[in-house]
Amino acid sequence: MQVHADRDKCEGHGLCADVAPEVFELDDDAVVVVLHEQVPSALERKAEAGARVCPVAALRVST
Template sequence: MKIVADRDRCEGHGLCADTAPEVYELDDDAIVVLRHEVVPPELERKAEAGARVCPVAALRVEQLSVEA
């Protein structure tokens, strides 16, 4: 899975980083930065939880397609 961050929508509340610091952090302007391009399987639940708590819906979870 991967997370897509809408940095223009981010208001810097930091709930994502509080919930899943292994996945999200805030830059010097308090805008979300993703720590992984593709979320490792062991962090998927945390990544989803961090996306869910965003009050402005700036984070979206996407499943990676499996190519045959």
């Protein structure tokens, strides 16, 4: 599984990082950073949950 972040769309709400800090963080400019190029299977549900809570739909999950 991969998570794709549209960094231009990100508004820095940080909900993804709150839900799944093992997968997402915000950089110094409050823009999302995906911590794994390939999300480990143990973190897939967290990655999906983090993507779902993004209020501007800046995150997309693909298999």
